[in-house]
Structure formats: structure tokens, C-alpha cells
Amino acid sequence: MEEEDGLRPQEIPSSPLIVKTTAQVETHTTIDFNEDQYYGNTRVAKSDPHADDPDTLVYMKNVHKTYLLGIEGVPALRGVDLVIKRGEFVVIFGTSGGGKTTMLNILGTIDKPTKGELRLAGTRTFFLIRPPLMVTGVTSNTKDSELSNIRLQKIGFVFQTFNLLASLSAVENVEMPMILNGVLSTEDRRNRARELLAKVGMEPRMNHVPSQLSGGEQQRVTIARAIANSPEILLLDEPTGDLDTVNTHLVMKLLADLNREEKITMIMVTHDVALKQFADRVIWMRDGKIQRIEMCDPKKKSDAIAKNEAELQEARRKREESQKRQGPPVTEFRKPTDYNTHPGYGAVRPSQVKREVKEELVSLSPPQRTRENFPV
């Protein structure tokens, strides 16, 4: 029986039916869907085995994003289909204005698509042009607080500009996502933050505030903070963009280790061609579309990781040698409390956290572009 709008009324299947398909992940263009699926009488997606595969962490189907500038629409994404599997290291590469950051913002639920389907780490998110009649999961009407829960538990962010809270120490910054998650006790949070900072080689400077840390050190703290709630995905927007060569090696080593050892899925936007070597797949974007997907040779990836480590060792050796030649560095001794920027050292005050988190959430939102600061 066909309804007026051409959609069939049908019961909600307990799990979406998988019908005949010849889909292949690697080349998004060859996905051939043969039948629609229905939730109630709302058509949400055509059948695709990847959509319900437990190893699928990101599923984007026909995702569009159009920004509104006054009365004009700026199309940033124009029908993106993408499947990312658990544990992959994906690099997003492409022309300026191609839609890379927009895609990352949508994957991070910082921004919502105008149209299309997005499933993230088992969370189903439908964005339909018209309001869905019967839909399971989250819709485009989903409250921001629910989306921020997905962000908090499933996704870690690392940006080019480290985005640490200026008035909190490194260890307090790392504790922040755990405070928001509200699962661990104060003591457990502090211990975990300490462990994470040790992992990124920053434990000795855990009581320093960001302004007392170098760019590379701040980025390591950011990575520790990003993995605090054991996310499944790390979204990285030019994570080495502001770093020198040695710190780039260091950060890439950390990311490669987290990907290999902890199976965290990495999705990284970069303009640095050299970083493509760390990827399993490179997604090339142009004019809001995926232009092509390049599969990378696993051997080249492991060679790149080994070369990166060797270069890092060499850089450290050279630095130690030059320090020996110049004699011991002049050390300024300070008490830990010299780094304290607010009373109640060691304890994060709830009012301060609340205010700073608010600022943090604002800073995570995509910049509001207006006709004045963003002429078209």
C-alpha cells in the first residue's frame, strides 16, 4: 500500500533489515543500494550492511551542510557518503574551503547537518528535511545537552590552537572532562589525570598553567585531556599546525601509539602532506564532496611510524648534546604554589569550573561568520 507521499507505512523493524547490496567501503562511489528502509513510514536510509556493522564507528549517508549567510546559502558539504571502521587512522586532506573542518564539526556533533544521516559509535542520528514521524534515536531536534553527552563520552577533540583553560593547571585541565562525566571520585580523577599526563610525558609539569608551557607541551596536555573519558574517536583538526618539527614528531608518535595500542579511531584534518603516511586511508575533499579515497599501504604506514620514532630519538640526542656543551640550564626554582592561579590549590572550585566550561563550550562552537567578518 502506498501513501500519498509515496512512502510505505511499515512497522519499525527491531533491527534494520539488510537487503541485497553491493556496497564496498573503500570506494564510496561504488555503493549500490537496492532497497529503502523504513522506520514507521519514514524513509531514513537505503540498505547498507556497513550501517549496522558493529565495527562501523562513523556512518554518513548523503550528508549536506549549507550555512546561511543572511539570505544566501553557502554549501559546505554536498552529499557526503562515508564509512569509518573502528581503529582506523583516517586523514582528511584537500583544497582550502573543501569542507574538511565542516565535516569534522559534524562528526564531532559540534554542528548539525542540514540533511542526511549520521551514525556515530552506535548512536543513531537522523537529520531529515521534514520532521520524522517515527524515528528511533536522536533527530535534528535533539537537545544540545544530549549531543554534548555523546561528545563527552565518545569523542575527544584536539585542535590546532590547544584550547586549554588558561586559569587551570595541566592536571586540572585533564580532569575537566572527567568532572563533567561525573563517574569517577575526586581521588580517582586526580590519579587518572596524573597517569594520562605521565603517558604524554607531562607529569613533571602537571601543576603548570598553559601560559607556563610551550606549544608542544600544551598540545600533549590537550591529547591527555582528549582521551580522559576513553573516547572511541579522536577528532584532530591540524593538531601539529602550530608545532615545530620535533614536537610534530612527538605528537604524531603519541597519536600513532594511541591508535595502535588503544585502538582509538583517529580522524585528522591536515594540510601537511608528510602526515598522510600515518593514515590507513586518505580522504580527499573538494567543493564539499569526497573527491577520492586513497587506500594506504600498511607497510608504508609502519615504516613512517618507525622513521618518525628514529627522527625523534635523533632530535632528543642532539638536544642533549647541545645542552651538555652549553652546561646545565639556569633553573629558576619555584614552589608548586607559585603556579597556583586560584585559592584552594589542588582543588578545582565548582563555580570556576562552571564558568570556564561555559567558555570552553562556546570556544568549541564553530565561529559565527557574518557578512562583516566573512565577505562572500
Ligand SMILES: Nc1ncnc2c1ncn2[C@@H]1O[C@H](COP(=O)(O)OP(=O)(O)OP(=O)(O)O)[C@@H](O)[C@H]1O
Ligand atoms: N560558519 C560558516 N558560515 C558560512 N560559511 C561557512 C562557515 N564555515 C565554513 N563556511 C564555508 O563553507 C565552505 C567549507 O569550509 P570549511 O571550513 O569546512 O573548509 P576547509 O576544507 O576546512 O577549509 P580550510 O582548509 O581552508 O580550513 C567554505 O566555502 C567556507 O567558506
